[in-house]
Amino acid sequence: MTAQIIDGNAVADKLRLEIAAEAAAMVAQGLPKPGLATVLVGENPASQVYVRMKRKNCEEVGFDSFGHYLPENATQEEVETLVRGLNADPKVNGILVQLPLPAHLNEERVLSAISIEKDVDGFHPINIGRLAQKGRESLFVPCTPDGCIYLVEQTGFNLKGANAVVLGRSNIVGMPVALLLVKRDATVTICHSRSKDLPAICREADVLIAAVGRAEMVRGDWIKPGAVVIDVGINQVDDPTAKRGHRLVGDVCFNEAKEVAGWITPVPGGVGPMTRAMLLRNTLRAAKIQANR
Numbered sequence: 001m002t003a004q005i006i007d008g009n010a011v012a013d014k015l016r017l018e019i020a021a022e023a024a025a026m027v028a029q030g031l032p033k034p035g036l037a038t039v040l041v042g043e044n045p046a047s048q049v050y051v052r053m054k055r056k057n058c059e060e061v062g063f064d065s066f067g068h069y070l071p072e073n074a075t076q077e078e079v080e081t082l083v084r085g086l087n088a089d090p091k092v093n094g095i096l097v098q099l100p101l102p103a104h105l106n107e108e109r110v111l112s113a114i115s116i117e118k119d120v121d122g123f124h125p126i127n128i129g130r131l132a133q134k135g136r137e138s139l140f141v142p143c144t145p146d147g148c149i150y151l152v153e154q155t156g157f158n159l160k161g162a163n164a165v166v167l168g169r170s171n172i173v174g175m176p177v178a179l180l181l182v183k184r185d186a187t188v189t190i191c192h193s194r195s196k197d198l199p200a201i202c203r204e205a206d207v208l209i210a211a212v213g214r215a216e217m218v219r220g221d222w223i224k225p226g227a228v229v230i231d232v233g234i235n236q237v238d239d240p241t242a243k244r245g246h247r248l249v250g251d252v253c254f255n256e257a258k259e260v261a262g263w264i265t266p267v268p269g270g271v272g273p274m275t276r277a278m279l280l281r282n283t284l285r286a287a288k289i290q291a292n293r
Contacts, residue, residue, distance in 0.1 A: 003229070003261040006151050012273035015150075019280050020061040026287065027062070034287035035064035036120065036279075037092045041079060041105065042072040047098045054096065057276050063283060066092060072102055079105060080113045087115040093290055094120030094283040099172070117289060120282035122146070122176070131179045139289070140282045145177035147274025148209055148230045149184070155263045157207065157228050159184040165205035167191050167198070167218070167251065173211040173232055181207070198222070210251035220256025229257055229264040232271050 023034055036058050040051050051067065058065035068082060079101075086092045095118045101107050111123045119127055122142035130136040152159065164186040168174035174190065181188045191201055202208055202222040208229050210218050215235035223229060233251030250267030258264050265271055 003258040003264040006263050006265045008265060008270040008273045011154055012277040015277045016061055019284050022284055023062045031291050033062060033064045034093050034283050035091045036094045036283045037066040037086045039068045039097045041070045041074050042102050051098050054276055057280060061280055076105055079110055083113040093287040094118050096121050118286055120279060120286055142176045143278040144173050144275045145180055146278045147271055148177050149180050151230060151274060152207060152228055155228055159186045162186045162206040163204050164207040165189045165202055166209045168211035177209055212251050214251055215249050216253040218252040220253060220260050223257050223260040225260055226262035229261045231265050231267050234267060
């Protein structure tokens with residue numbers, strides 16, 4: 001069996017077209033464009049790239065984009081003051097503080113300062129708390145976990161009653177995606193560095209979501225035949241045959257896993273594009289909520 005490739009670029013492109021159409025309809029009704037503000041603290045090269053891509057995606061769907069940059073040595077008060085100002089700005093519907101922040105800053109305090117109605121990254125403690133509670137709904141869901149579930153659902157796979165395994169327990173991906181799977185009535189196992197016999201646990205997974213940050217850790221013989229495999233990892237490995245001397249791979253050994261799985265996401269071109277598309281969808285939702293109020 002060779003797995004069907006879940007094309008995150010194609011799915012994200014379709015979703016962005018839908019978002020652009022909805023944004024245009026809002027403007028046609030006399031409402032302002034949805035607006036996203038990004039906050040970047042410091043000179044982290046990867047963060048700079050991510051912020052540029054997010055701002056570019058905003059422009060592509062007809063959103064306003066507001067970029068705010070603070071130096072590496074910005075104080076806690078300076079960052080929180082900027083966030084409070086964006087909370088009060090009616091042109092800003094969503095606020096994204098690019099993580100990670102410099103080590104001297106208190107990340108939780110910064111995220112808590114964001115208005116829950118503008119928390120389009122979904123990391124405000126109240127949004128995460130609601131995600132963890134039965135019968136409660138978050139205003140916004142973290143973008144990468146939301147994108148993972150969206151891709152699973154695009155396959156037509158029914159999560160209700162399925163065995164789902166999540167490799168990784170980070171606050172950004174592992175824990176939120178596990179909570180989303182629970183909300184869809186999957187039976188969920190969360191694995192981490194202390195888990196015993198990871199291959200055996202993974203072989204029971206109807207849906208496997210890998211988010212551990214270790215290049216090609218998940219081998220083909222870890223995969224249950226026919227499983228849905230969502231690879232969140234983005235790892236750089238040396239490759240002298242590549243133009244830049246390296247290439248990107250996921251947490252799953254793609255060439256092995258695709259011969260066993262039923263569906264699988266590639267790296268790159270799988271989860272990454274969905275993260276940005278979900279951010280746009282959350283920003284559109286924020287704009288609608290604020291317009292209705």
